[in-house]
Amino acid sequence: MSLVKKSKAGVTFPRGFKAAAVSAGLKKSGKPDLTLVVSDVPAAAGALFTTNQFPAAPVLVSQRHLRQAKHHRGVLLNAGGANACTGEAGINDARNLCAHTAALLGCSPAEILIASTGVIGARLPVPKMLSALPGVVKKLRTDQGLAAAQAIMTTDTQPKSVSTSVRVAGTTVKLGGMTKGSGMIHPNMATMLAVITTDLGLHAAEIKPLLREACRGTFNAISVDGETSTNDCVFLLANGQAGSRAHLDSAAARKAFLGALTEVADELARSIVEDGEGAGKFMDIRISGAASDAQAMVAARAVGDSQLVKTAVHGQDANWGRILSAMGATAVIIKPERVRVDINGVPLVRRGVDAGTPVAQGNRALAGRNIIIKVDLGLGSGAARYRTCDLTAKYVAINAGYRN
Known part of the structure; x- marks a missing residue:
């Protein structure tokens, strides 16, 4: 078991990784907005991408580069512009940025992956970014992990950077x-921009299956507003600098590494929900007793994505009818007389009807920041967990004026 912690080192914690961030003039604030994460040596890489049918130019270019190159040197990321819905011109812009970055690092353009975040529909100020690239390469250091995380922030209120260690095949990885x-956070891989690095030696073919497993109950089981972005992606780079013995050559080694990778993804996913736009409360929805895990997840998502449930939580109104209604609108197998609902340990529903708890007591269960909603469907062993946040007036204010 590894211990994941918030970390200034972040992506530069593993051996052989550096990062840097500079301002290229994309953010109106003038704060850093261009980030580069680089491995000292060619690394195996893989990624999961958005399922939105309008994938952004950097998504398309990164997908192509993953197919074209066996190894990769790094990821170039920018905030302040999504480069989405920009047509062939946007794709050429992303390619141009990769090519110039590659020239500065002495590698091929296909060895550079790229990601962008910001307003959809406008082209990037590529000349500004090209001018800033030599500076970001010059600043690459092992102590710039936090700066890299800060530079990709948009409406985030805090950087999200973590690290951990785990023993794999007798070696500390x-x-x-x-x-x-x-x-714009909603599960359907991905759910945001994320970069994960490791000094374990992996083959490129091993990475995507590992990412899929790690993301299933983490990045793919959170939501803020039910919106799947055009730009979402999560990258994993593995450079093998932990040593020649550190490989996934046994089931035990794979289990140990996958456990640590999942914990990293889980901590990052939790930090996204806790920093949801305008969020006042963190909602942890736990479904048990479903006919299958898949059915449990459908029920959990229905509750977590319900605007009525989210506003009730914000208003500290333990209106359990909204929870039942949200689940009942799905195709999940439900026998009402078996359903139980609790919020922060307070019983609200038993056998599908009011548990008799005084309304004031139920409402007090929603007074804190962390809200656990437990639903037992009483049918089988299927279970799922889904994390989201409440819906507030501040969320509306942030998004009503996002481009202003």
Whole structure:
């Protein structure tokens, strides 16, 4: 078992990784907005991408580069512009940025992956970014992980940067990660921009299956507003600098590394929900007793994505009818007379009807910041967990004026 912690090192915690961030003039604030995460040596890489049918130019270019190159040197990320819905011109812009970054690092353009976040529909100020690239390469250091995480923030209120270590095949392996996201967060891989690094030696073919497993109950089981972005992606780079013995050559080694990777993804996912745009409360929805895990997840998402449930939680109104209604609108197998609902340990529903708890007591269960909603469907062993946040007037204010 590894211990994931918030970390200034983040993506630079594993051996052989550096990062840097500069201002290229994309953010109106003038704060850093261009980030580069680089491995000293060619690394195996893999990624999961958005399922939105309008994938952004950097998503398309990164997908192509993952197919074209066996190894990769790094990821270039920017905030302040999504480069989405920009047509062939936007794709050429992303390619141009990768090519110039590659020239500065002495590698091929296909060895550079790219990600962008910001307003959809406008092209990036590529000349400004090209002018800033030599500076960001010059600043690459092992102590710039936090700066890298800060530079990709948009409506985030805090950087999201973590690290951990785990023993794999008798060797200490390090993992680091950073992410951004507080709005347009909804599971369907991905759910934001994220970069995870490790000094374990992996083959490129091993990475995507590992990412899929790690993201299933973490990045793919959170939501802020039910919106799947055009730009979402999560990258994993593995450079093998932990030593020649550190490989996934046994079931035990794979289990140990996957456990640590999942914990990193889980901590990053939790940090996104806790920093949800305008969020006042963190909602942890736990479904048990479903006919299957898949059915449990459908029920959990229905509750977590319900605007009525989210506003009730914000208003500290333990209106359990909204929870039942949200689940009942799905195709999940439900026998009402078996359903139980509790909020922070307070019984609200038993056998599908009011448990008799005084309304005031139920409402007091919603007084804190952390809200656990437990639903037992009483049918089988299927279970799922889904995390989200409440819906507030501040969320509306942030998004009503996002481009202003």
